[in-house]
Amino acid sequence: MKLQEYTTSKHNFEECMKCTVCTAYCPVLQVNPLYPGPKQAGPDGERLRLKDPYFFNYALKYCLNCKRCEVACPSGVKVADLIQGARIKYDHRPPKLRDQILASTDFMGSLARPFAPIVNGVTGLGITKTVLDATLKIDHRRTFPKYSGRSFEGWLKRRTKEQAAFPEQVAYFHGCYVNYNYPQLGKDLVKVLNALGIGVQLLEKEKCCGIAMITNGMSAQATKHAKHNVGVLAKAVEKGLKIVTTSSTCTLTMRDEYPNLLGVDNSAVRDSLLMATRLIYEKLEKGAVLKFRADYHKKIAYHTPCHLEKLGWGVFSERLLKMIPGVEFTLLDSNCCGISGTYGFKKENYEASQNIGAPLFEQIRAVNPDVVACDCETCKWQIEMSTGYPVMNPISILAEALE
Amino acid sequence: MKFDSVIMGGGLAGMVAGISLQQEGKSTAVISTGQSCLHFFSGSFESLAEPSPRVAELFSQAGIRLHYQKGVRLMPLGSFQESALALEDIDIFPTPQFSRRTLIVNFMGYHDFFSSFLAEGLEKQGIQCRIRFINLPELEPTEMARGEMRPVQIARTMDRIWEKAVQEIRLLLKDEDTVILPQVFGLQDISVPSRIRQALPARVVFAGTMPPSIPGIRTQMLLKKRYQLLGGTFLMGDEAVRAHIHDGVVHSIVTKNLDSHYLEGDSFILATGGLFSKGLKSNPFQIFEPVMGLDVEYAEDRNTWYNPSFAEKQPYMDYGVKTDENLHPFLEGRSVTNLYAIGSLLGNTRPELGSGAGLAINSAFAAVDEILRSAQHDKED
Numbered sequence A: 001m002k003l004q005e006y007t008t009s010k011h012n013f014e015e016c017m018k019c020t021v022c023t024a025y026c027p028v029l030q031v032n033p034l035y036p037g038p039k040q041a042g043p044d045g046e047r048l049r050l051k052d053p054y055f056f057n058y059a060l061k062y063c064l065n066c067k068r069c070e071v072a073c074p075s076g077v078k079v080a081d082l083i084q085g086a087r088i089k090y091d092h093r094p095p096k097l098r099d100q101i102l103a104s105t106d107f108m109g110s111l112a113r114p115f116a117p118i119v120n121g122v123t124g125l126g127i128t129k130t131v132l133d134a135t136l137k138i139d140h141r142r143t144f145p146k147y148s149g150r151s152f153e154g155w156l157k158r159r160t161k162e163q164a165a166f167p168e169q170v171a172y173f174h175g176c177y178v179n180y181n182y183p184q185l186g187k188d189l190v191k192v193l194n195a196l197g198i199g200v201q202l203l204e205k206e207k208c209c210g211i212a213m214i215t216n217g218m219s220a221q222a223t224k225h226a227k228h229n230v231g232v233l234a235k236a237v238e239k240g241l242k243i244v245t246t247s248s249t250c251t252l253t254m255r256d257e258y259p260n261l262l263g264v265d266n267s268a269v270r271d272s273l274l275m276a277t278r279l280i281y282e283k284l285e286k287g288a289v290l291k292f293r294a295d296y297h298k299k300i301a302y303h304t305p306c307h308l309e310k311l312g313w314g315v316f317s318e319r320l321l322k323m324i325p326g327v328e329f330t331l332l333d334s335n336c337c338g339i340s341g342t343y344g345f346k347k348e349n350y351e352a353s354q355n356i357g358a359p360l361f362e363q364i365r366a367v368n369p370d371v372v373a374c375d376c377e378t379c380k381w382q383i384e385m386s387t388g389y390p391v392m393n394p395i396s397i398l399a400e401a402l403e
Numbered sequence B: 001m002k003f004d005s006v007i008m009g010g011g012l013a014g015m016v017a018g019i020s021l022q023q024e025g026k027s028t029a030v031i032s033t034g035q036s037c038l039h040f041f042s043g044s045f046e047s048l049a050e051p052s053p054r055v056a057e058l059f060s061q062a063g064i065r066l067h068y069q070k071g072v073r074l075m076p077l078g079s080f081q082e083s084a085l086a087l088e089d090i091d092i093f094p095t096p097q098f099s100r101r102t103l104i105v106n107f108m109g110y111h112d113f114f115s116s117f118l119a120e121g122l123e124k125q126g127i128q129c130r131i132r133f134i135n136l137p138e139l140e141p142t143e144m145a146r147g148e149m150r151p152v153q154i155a156r157t158m159d160r161i162w163e164k165a166v167q168e169i170r171l172l173l174k175d176e177d178t179v180i181l182p183q184v185f186g187l188q189d190i191s192v193p194s195r196i197r198q199a200l201p202a203r204v205v206f207a208g209t210m211p212p213s214i215p216g217i218r219t220q221m222l223l224k225k226r227y228q229l230l231g232g233t234f235l236m237g238d239e240a241v242r243a244h245i246h247d248g249v250v251h252s253i254v255t256k257n258l259d260s261h262y263l264e265g266d267s268f269i270l271a272t273g274g275l276f277s278k279g280l281k282s283n284p285f286q287i288f289e290p291v292m293g294l295d296v297e298y299a300e301d302r303n304t305w306y307n308p309s310f311a312e313k314q315p316y317m318d319y320g321v322k323t324d325e326n327l328h329p330f331l332e333g334r335s336v337t338n339l340y341a342i343g344s345l346l347g348n349t350r351p352e353l354g355s356g357a358g359l360a361i362n363s364a365f366a367a368v369d370e371i372l373r374s375a376q377h378d379k380e381d
Ligand SMILES: Cc1cc2nc3c(=O)[nH]c(=O)nc-3n(C[C@H](O)[C@H](O)[C@H](O)COP(=O)(O)OP(=O)(O)OC[C@H]3O[C@@H](n4cnc5c(N)ncnc54)[C@H](O)[C@@H]3O)c2cc1C
Pocket: A074, B008, B009, B010, B011, B012, B013, B014, B031, B032, B033, B034, B035, B036, B037, B038, B040, B041, B042, B043, B044, B045, B046, B047, B238, B239, B240, B241, B271, B272, B273, B274, B276, B277, B278, B279, B291, B342, B343, B344, B345, B355, B356, B357, B358, B360
């Protein structure tokens, strides 16, 4: 039965039956007239590009890489992979300085952190924003993520001994955001896992997962990061550790984009890499217990980030939140928030980005929750900026509700 | 993760089963890789020849209004087909001569609506037709990616500016008793089609376009919404890949996204669709059911699978998973007692349950009733 294998192309593009279902679910196509849409940019365009690279369309850069087209496609075409793959293969223009800056999250983080109060002050100033807008085309209406003065890595290192005392151990890929911008999320994870009798270790030296590099035309750097990270993860796996994460995008990148877009083999580590919510849910299912405060009350609206929807693991966050006594839970409709990492920071995308998110923002206002829950850091910036409602990672909500 | 019932496939059959079970207080999950045949749905439910209160109630609770009338409906290319039960915005006429003079309106630049074929078809019935195009700035190429002027893009715009379109149509109307419009209204705001009907001084008929179908997408969205509101767990984009079956009983299923995290259940429903949705697959040697390898009814000789003349009835459309009287499928000749096969996965192996949407709904109800009956039975034991 080899026939079927021989007729399968990269990213399954020949399976497309031209049904246009994907075009119904692409958030960009609804708001940006310059974007050709998933069908034309993906399988239709691939046919032409294979004939002649001349047919590569630079408008493919408008793709958010949200993967909604793939989730909707009835034929299993890897539409977004086709698009990102084509950008890697055919777009050889050097990335703009602005895109390089936005993409280098860990480099920027390590530079900015020691000067956090200054950087936060400066990026918050109207004048800085105007300058950034004019010189770098970073939209002035954006609010910038704040940098934290102390890194998460440093915090956890100081607790190495204390963590090693727990009978069970996991490694944590914290990502740039937890390390430089929001160490509290990492601390919350440690609190919840400790409550389950699990100690948390750092990886030997993780690097940024590289997603922003992939989407900003820096795939060579991204590949370096991917190889480095797979090596580091493999060391943890050899020690028999599972690796948990708190960011859906880092997870999707390391599990799926490494092999599918960058050609980096991650088969030795893929199954050991889990969202922390999944690990915690599985523990509880096997009989572990978390003790929650009796007086906890919160109205929570949960937004499933696009990349978590693609991973198919939103259900774990959803169930954990519903498990907390005193939580009034609403599942928000499946909708992209529009930020998609660095995409929404770019001046040319600001309008589209806000229009994409509009139905989600409206629904949040209608539900009027105490807090929006979401497993993605960039969704958090976008939703907080656009609605004014606070956004918390489900892990932080668990930590807050613990006794 | 454990549920009372795990449903594989989120098309019409899977959703009807999921909603019905949730309503009865059962916990369920629906796993669906990709969108379903509802995205191509005409709005008319095949083979439901009798009005059914159970169907009407399920749909109306989901916010989907149906109407029942025996007659014919207008097809996208101007022919007519029998119909009885349809979504409210799909007209059913007693006879094809439903009008004397008709104005067919399309949008400038929209190629997926076949106004001249429609006119040709209607003129055969003695209906005089006039075709007119309206030009709305919101549908100009600068506002909408030209290559993708698809029903969904237009429908989203129309949800906002349908009143403007109505004004333009008013100006075009002369002595026509009927206006035919492409079916691109009421994607998010389901009240739009009926408001257009009220706003125009002629009968308004919505005619089908190239897929995807707006009434179909709307139906899928509302069914999913209802299911989630009832507490159902919808795992969009995931795929059932294998099952653990011992002694004719399914214990759990394995999905692509949840890999080592199995989905367990007391009963399982397979609603993965026919060849079109990959609920059945074929290769040059066989037709098979890919998730569990269930027994499939089909002809041995591949040359008899299809009819070379394209327009004829195709034998492969009849092939489907073999089942016993309670819709339990067979694995190597032995029935799997807590598994149910429903919807177009059955092909035409159970003609008494109908075809198309009728088969999807009837078989879903039959499986649900059987699941509830055997659960009751177990309790009494
Ligand atoms: C193009 C087209 C138009 C039609 N129009 C009409 C019409 O107008 N009126 C009418 O009465 N009938 C129509 N039909 C018939 C249609 O088949 C039925 O009406 C009905 O919608 C079938 O529903 P279903 O749930 O059985 O299957 P489907 O709608 O096919 O749904 C099956 C679902 O299961 C998913 N799936 C498949 N494999 C897996 C897996 N391994 N794991 C998880 N999920 C999986 C698929 O992606 C799909 O979403 C049409 C059929 C087609 C093909």
